[in-house]
Amino acid sequence: MDTETSLWQRSRLAAYAEITSIAMRLFLDQGFEETTIDQIASTAGISRRSFFRYFGTKEDIVLGDLAKRGELVRDALEQVPPTIGPWEALREALHAVDALSIEPGVTLKIARMMYGTPSLRSRSIEKHLHWQSLLVPDIRRRLGIDHDDIANPVPAAIVASAIACLDVAGEVWVAGDGRADLASLYDQAASGLRAGS
Structure with a gap:
């Protein structure tokens, strides 16, 4: 350069x-x-x-580069040993890129704005769908599903559920005035979801 x-x-x-x-x-x-x-x-x-x-x-001003963050999660996921199950691997990847912690610059007021503005929520969901497309291939491999087996909904369902757990954890964090630990809220949401399956 x-x-x-x-x-x-x-x-x-x-x-x-x-x-x-x-x-x-x-x-x-x-x-x-x-x-x-x-x-x-x-x-x-x-x-x-x-x-x-x-x-x-x-909306991109507030959300930052969520699409790029998805690429970082994908790269981290690919570093998790293939013997680790999909849910655990996703958690490790999210943790590796600090997606399970609140960034120091994100105040409660900003987080409230993010969760309380429909256009921001909509843009966030759109970017999380991009995350899903990035993460599903790895989860497909972990489950031993052929890459061309597009009829199996399980990998996409697992990734979508993990992303939903992350989003819900953020919402609960805001509702609790930022007092709870985001990673613990994510774990609680994911455990509850898996226990009900």
Whole structure:
């Protein structure tokens, strides 16, 4: 990587962080739905067109790069020994990328906004569906199911259930004012689900 490319990337990352910070302040001050892209762009001193060079949607500012996080979970899952069962392997992978802990920058107020705004929930579900497509092939292999056996719903059901447990754990964490441990809530949800099967 040459110096010019490195400088450009650093400038881009700095701009991304600044726009995110400005937008989050606006969201928390006046509400997510009340804040417009034009207002974010104007406050950040950029054009609307420039905004879309950094973010696909307003929701992406809050959710960060969940799609990229899914790739990290997939990579971590592939590192878990194949002898480990699907549920345990998924938990290890989620834990490896800190998906079972609340990021230090995520305040309760931000989490409430994430869980209380329909468009954010919808975008989050969309990105989690992408996670599902990334994780199912590994779970299929763990279960000894041929990669071309698309008629078997079990791998997708396990992955979708694990992601749902993670989402529900986050919701309960918010409802409890952030006092509980997210990993424990996930374990509780997953154990209850599996016990009922």
